[in-house]
Amino acid sequence: MGTVVGTVEDRREMFDVSAQTRITPFSSANQIGNPVAYKLVRVAGDGRLVPATDEEILEVNEIDVSDACQSLGYLPAEGSPSRLSQLEETSEGLLRSDKVEPSTDQYSEEFLQKVEQDERLVMVSTPPDANIQCCNENNMFDEDQVHHEPLPFSSDVQNGCDVNQTNTVEPSCPKETALPASAASQKPDFALVRGEICLNDLPIKALQETFRATFGRETTVKDKTWLKRRITMGLTKSFDVPTTNLTIKDNKLVGIKDKSNDVSDDVRATNVKEAPSSSAYHVNGHSNASGRSLGVNHYWATEDFSSEERAAKRVRKPTRRYIEELETDDKSVVTSKDQRLSEKSEVRSMSVSLGKRVTVTRVVPLGGSEVEVPYVSHVRRSRPRENFMALMECHTNCLEAKGSARESNLLNSEVVSPGSVVKSASGPIQKELATSHNNTNEEYIPAEADQDMEPDHVDSSGNSSDEYNNTGAPMMQGGGLRRKHHRAWTLTEVTTLVEGVSKYGAGKWSEIKKFSFSSHSHRTSVDLKDKWRNLLRASFAQSPSNTMGSFKKHGSMHIPVEILLQVRELAEKQSLVPPNHR
């Protein structure tokens, strides 16, 4: 349960792969760069396998490579002798390099059945948790090999039907238990991944080699567990994340009880459009579950579902973002927003499962179709205004460290009432409460400290608009809940503001922002305006009698009296002076 579906590294690598695929034109396929492309083939009308066209490749590129690998007809690069023989036995030279034997419907049917059986066997024999004690050959076939050993089409077109792993399952495969790390170094030897491999016993290095042999690319990951997992997944094509992923649902969606059929359909739909149902090449694939469980979108899974899938994707997009935001707290609002907009769901969707955190998903009916959504506890920072008492309590707790909460409350109300701003006595209180509630103690307290230490330099020097340690980016979804990032005003900022106001006049926020706050990237003109408003209130609230002011220390930071006076001065002055004056 609760298994980690993927890791950060995981994602990165996946991206890398996909990137490669994307960038690498087919022509250069046989270069080491792209082990995937040159293996794409399709079944021509006569049943022959022909190299995929750029177009088709592009299509494939749309999807996750790893998944593509499963569903595309790959040619075994260099199967081990035994393997080949097996192939021959079972498939009886279905496809040969030069001449492809058109498969009959009967055959394919039979074949599929076989596959189905095999899969069952595999499934049965493979422990759910797939700790990969022993890997059935069936589990790992071609797909592994696919990735490496760039072979020209001509030679390997022998079969699209690696599928014929019709071979019987070999529950126990003693030989080649350990992978000689050296062996795999130069030329990936499939044997390595073919035979039974007890990953558990392998050293990291060996695991890495295995990984390489399996996926055709290097990995720097040193996490043994991760490697094992990856390899397992790669070989078995089952991400086996028992926990969640009701991806099985997808299978259902894809219809068909028979997975193999599914896959073949998929393939047909995408790569081999004109291919007859018989498609001689069929790839091993109990893939559906795997890919989808990762949240990878197979909109290409089935023609019929493509639209739905897309729709689902759109729906899921926010989800993804959601997760991201939950994970990364330091992005500025703007940044995350922009990213959101620019993100491609295809790519992003993968990450649903990234992160080292467990991703639990559930299927939720949405827009007619069911989509997977993570069981993420949405830590929304909404302000439950209804629950005033709760706020009070929280507020109290927050302030307790510093002083009496009651005092602060009292203060707040005091501050407000005398002020000319009579709008709503409760308003300010709520604000205060909400603010303190939303902020962590860390932030809240610093607000006061700020006055003294003027961390302002950080801002000006770093010009850090993005890296401010705010609470986090605002989050909005559906209900429109969000959390605000709070940045306490520093004394210098206040001073600057006052200066700006005196210089450009209140209301010229954009000016002030431009000239006086150029170094403070955050603080929009609106912020300035708001702050000024607050200062104004404060100044008027306080000045009448200093006694009041004494209470005020809590509400917000204590602004030096002089400044407040200055503020009031400016305010009065400007209010008296009609606009036309300036």
Place this chain on the structure above:
DNA sequence: TTTAGGG
């Protein structure tokens, strides 16, 4: 876009 206000 910028302001002014309400929340």
Place this chain on the structure above:
DNA sequence: CCCTAAA
């Protein structure tokens, strides 16, 4: 701070 209506 956020959100919006106005300008």
